[in-house]
Amino acid sequence: MNDAFTPAITLTTEELKRIGDLLYRWTGMIFGEKKRYYIERRVGERMARNQIADARTYLSLVSGHTGEREALINAFTINETYFYREKHQLAALAREILPEIVRTKRPGDLVRIWSMPCSTGEEAYSIAIWLLENWPLVDAYHIEIVGSDIDTHALTQAREGRYGKRALARLPAVVAESYFEPERNHRRQIIEDLRESVHFAPANIIDGPSLAPLGRFDVILCRNLLIYFDDESRRIAAENLYACVAPGGYVCLGHSESMARMSDRFTMARLEDAIVYRRP
Numbered sequence: 001m002n003d004a005f006t007p008a009i010t011l012t013t014e015e016l017k018r019i020g021d022l023l024y025r026w027t028g029m030i031f032g033e034k035k036r037y038y039i040e041r042r043v044g045e046r047m048a049r050n051q052i053a054d055a056r057t058y059l060s061l062v063s064g065h066t067g068e069r070e071a072l073i074n075a076f077t078i079n080e081t082y083f084y085r086e087k088h089q090l091a092a093l094a095r096e097i098l099p100e101i102v103r104t105k106r107p108g109d110l111v112r113i114w115s116m117p118c119s120t121g122e123e124a125y126s127i128a129i130w131l132l133e134n135w136p137l138v139d140a141y142h143i144e145i146v147g148s149d150i151d152t153h154a155l156t157q158a159r160e161g162r163y164g165k166r167a168l169a170r171l172p173a174v175v176a177e178s179y180f181e182p183e184r185n186h187r188r189q190i191i192e193d194l195r196e197s198v199h200f201a202p203a204n205i206i207d208g209p210s211l212a213p214l215g216r217f218d219v220i221l222c223r224n225l226l227i228y229f230d231d232e233s234r235r236i237a238a239e240n241l242y243a244c245v246a247p248g249g250y251v252c253l254g255h256s257e258s259m260a261r262m263s264d265r266f267t268m269a270r271l272e273d274a275i276v277y278r279r280p
């Protein structure tokens with residue numbers, strides 16, 4: 001629903017705190033008084049969808065109904081992303097990280113890479129495209145790329161792989177032409193081969209049990225998520241990242257994020273193109 005048509009609601013201080021507490025417990029993200037406008041818009045939209053006129057009734061619905069909880073979480077996530085974002089890390093992946101990972105593997109072995117959070121899929125597909133374009137050993141190993149996010153609506157969009165001009169802006173034209181089918185209005189869809197080769201699964205970085213079925217990864221890109229967390233959520237996320245990365249494996253964070261103050265379990269490595277964290 002467009003913000004302009006969302007009925008305005010006013011939450012009491014207590015209702016706003018209740019919503020913030022639920023979102024924090026469910027996602028690790030902080031939503032407080034400073035984001036009152038954002039919160040009222042999104043809760044107002046959910047109340048309108050459920051034809052509920054007062055916030056207290058909505059709060060009791062969302063507390064006990066998993067479908068509505070999922071819809072509320074989806075409404076609050078910030079899905080900003082685009083292809084080849086922070087591409088120096090993609091360069092590091094092909095130039096330094098994967099060559100190091102495969103030193104202990106044999107041709108044909110599985111190499112697992114996790115884009116967490118992947119939002120609408122641009123990061124996970126960027127990894128696939130970058131490796132096809134830049135890593136000479138890409139065909140020598142069985143590369144598995146998994147994209148995960150808490151936002152189930154974003155994951156549906158990721159599986160469809162349809163993107164507009166903004167998401168595609170940083171891709172060289174020749175790359176866009178090779179890996180996407182043109183659609184109307186300058187939109188493009190990722191080619192079927194790539195859509196089928198990248199797997200998407202929901203997961204919550206602060207919920208250890210939701211991560212366990214995904215197994216361990218050789219490389220995790222966890223970029224531009226921890227900026228929305230407080231220290232406690234970051235600490236839990238770091239523990240879970242540690243559990244999900246194989247010994248000797250790497251975690252890449254966003255440019256304004258760091259493991260300092262979050263965890264001393266990882267070894268920091270300064271590569272030519274990026275700073276990364278390695279599980280000893």
Ligand SMILES: C[S@@+](CC[C@H](N)C(=O)[O-])C[C@H]1O[C@@H](n2cnc3c(N)ncnc32)[C@H](O)[C@@H]1O
Pocket residue numbers: 026027028029077078079080081082085116117118119120123148149150151154203204205206222223224225254
């Ligand atoms: C700004 S996007 C980052 C996407 C991509 N990694 C990038 O850097 O372009 C942040 C994503 O984090 C997701 N997110 C928020 N809380 C999460 C959680 N607890 N577990 C997993 N994903 C979460 C949101 O749904 C959103 O898609």
